[in-house]
Amino acid sequence: MNLTLSNPTAPVPDVADDGVWLACIECGWTGPPFDQIRYRCPDCDGLLEVRYDDHPTFDDFGERGPKRGVWRYADALPVDSGVSIEEGDTPLYEVPTIEDEVGVSALRVKHEGMNPTGSFKDRGMTLGVRVAQKLGVSRLACASTGNTSAALACYGARAGSEVLVLLPAGKVAAGKVAQASLHGARILEVDGNFDDCLDVVSDLADRGEAYLLNSLNPFRLEGQKTIGLEILEGFRDQTGELPDRIVLPVGNAGNTSALFKAFRELVAAGELAPEEVPTLTGVQAEGAAPMVEAIEEGADEVRRWDEVETVATAIRIGYPVNAPKALPAIRETGGTAVAVSDGEITDAQRALARDGVGVEPASAASVAGLRTLRESGEISADERVVCLTTGHLLKDPDAAAAAGVEPEPVPADTDDVLSLLSR
Numbered sequence: 432m433n434l435t436l437s438n439p440t441a442p443v444p445d446v447a448d449d450g451v452w453l454a455c456i457e458c459g460w461t462g463p464p465f466d467q468i469r470y471r472c473p474d475c476d477g478l479l480e481v482r483y484d485d486h487p488t489f490d491d492f493g494e495r496g497p498k499r500g501v502w503r504y505a506d507a508l509p510v511d512s513g514v515s516i517e518e519g520d521t522p523l524y525e526v527p528t529i530e531d532e533v534g535v536s537a538l539r540v541k542h543e544g545m546n547p548t549g550s551f552k553d554r555g556m557t558l559g560v561r562v563a564q565k566l567g568v569s570r571l572a573c574a575s576t577g578n579t580s581a582a583l584a585c586y587g588a589r590a591g592s593e594v595l596v597l598l599p600a601g602k603v604a605a606g607k608v609a610q611a612s613l614h615g616a617r618i619l620e621v622d623g624n625f626d627d628c629l630d631v632v633s634d635l636a637d638r639g640e641a642y643l644l645n646s647l648n649p650f651r652l653e654g655q656k657t658i659g660l661e662i663l664e665g666f667r668d669q670t671g672e673l674p675d676r677i678v679l680p681v682g683n684a685g686n687t688s689a690l691f692k693a694f695r696e697l698v699a700a701g702e703l704a705p706e707e708v709p710t711l712t713g714v715q716a717e718g719a720a721p722m723v724e725a726i727e728e729g730a731d732e733v734r735r736w737d738e739v740e741t742v743a744t745a746i747r748i749g750y751p752v753n754a755p756k757a758l759p760a761i762r763e764t765g766g767t768a769v770a771v772s773d774g775e776i777t778d779a780q781r782a783l784a785r786d787g788v789g790v791e792p793a794s795a796a797s798v799a800g801l802r803t804l805r806e807s808g809e810i811s812a813d814e815r816v817v818c819l820t821t822g823h824l825l826k827d828p829d830a831a832a833a834a835g836v837e838p839e840p841v842p843a844d845t846d847d848v849l850s851l852l853s854r
């Protein structure tokens with residue numbers, strides 16, 4: 432494995448605030464974290480990331496503040512506390528049937544659907560909404576395939592902030608719209624796909640009309656780092672070892688970027704040897720696979736797919752904003768990216784359900800990808816693997832019902848019920 436530590440040990444610049452600053456991943460620009468709103472580098476428009484003067488070790492986690500959840504990892508985050516409704520601390524499930532079937536040395540499923548609003552987006556929002564308060568902004572906004580809007584609506588409500596969400600009309604699963612709606616967000620249904628929504632909301636943010644809480648926002652990714660920290664701690668608790676590989680669905684590639692950052696910081700802290708960093712393996716739907724294309728072609732940039740389609744609406748994304756962070760994440764950990772069909776996604780969703788884990792279609796892409804890569808031999812039988820399942824089954828009730836068994840009508844009569852059952 433070739434893990435080049437592309438940052439965390441850089442000298443602390445004068446602009447640091449309490450040991451925290453922002454840096455451009457392209458040109459090295461640095462700036463203070465909380466003095467003004469910034470989403471991209473003022474010099475070169477590159478992606479920004481949060482940097483720290485030092486990095487905590489496993490022993491530091493949970494020492495101060497909460498023992499569990501995102502804020503267990505406060506020492507690895509840019510603020511001490513968030514707008515919190517107990518996000519994180521999600522289960523790391525055994526899935527014996529799938530483990531047997533694919534044949535790996537150990538398999539666990541990190542079920543992020545068990546967060547307060549039913550997806551990992553909560554981990555980013557607890558932090559992002561707190562930073563918004565620090566910056567003194569009044570209106571929070573995002574473009575979303577659904578889960579970001581559900582999480583922002585919920586955390587924004589909790590913070591007493593105005594929330595605006597832009598959704599691709601007709602392409603958001605029912606549970607997610609219902610959440611945004613009940614939590615009181617203003618919901619704009621855009622005649623376009625997710626990437627169009629992001630273009631519009633980015634313009635609004637640039638014009639100072641709203642604070643952007645898409646994963647372009649570097650603070651959100653800091654919260655999502657805690658997925659990686661929990662996976663390592665949880666896997667070691669259960670098996671005594673660290674996982675070799677993490678397989679995850681990829682949309683805007685925020686998680687891919689965030690997990691890599693979590694691991695690089697553990698390497699910088701001396702907690703993880705570079706060769707212990709899990710191999711990051713991204714999975715996309717065939718109908719929305721620009722990252723897979725870039726990895727296969729060895730390209731430095733992803734090509735924007737204008738037409739995208741998949742049953743996995745959460746990853747129905749044609750231009751992953753975090754690709755400049757995520758391509759190195761995959762390459763430098765020795766990982767790969769793979770596309771799976773909608774049929775394979777639905778099959779994997781059923782397989783997870785048989786092991787008692789209910790997920791939305793995008794989440795099942797991870798298991799579908801694992802199956803594909805085991806068949807091709809890319810993943811070997813001696814590997815310890817974690818699949819990330821990103822959202823809950825109830826997020827997309829229509830997809831679940833379509834993938835599941837048909838209800839059977841029957842009269843309210845025991846004999847009729849028995850005769851139906853004996854058929």
Ligand SMILES: *Cc1c(COP(=O)(O)O)cnc(C)c1O
Binds near residue numbers: 579683684685
């Ligand atoms: C947001 C989301 C994704 C995509 O995550 P990225 O970090 O943007 O790659 C995948 N699955 C679900 C359920 C999501 O809500």
Ligand SMILES: [Zn+2]
Binds near residue numbers: 457459472
């Ligand atoms: Zn720059």
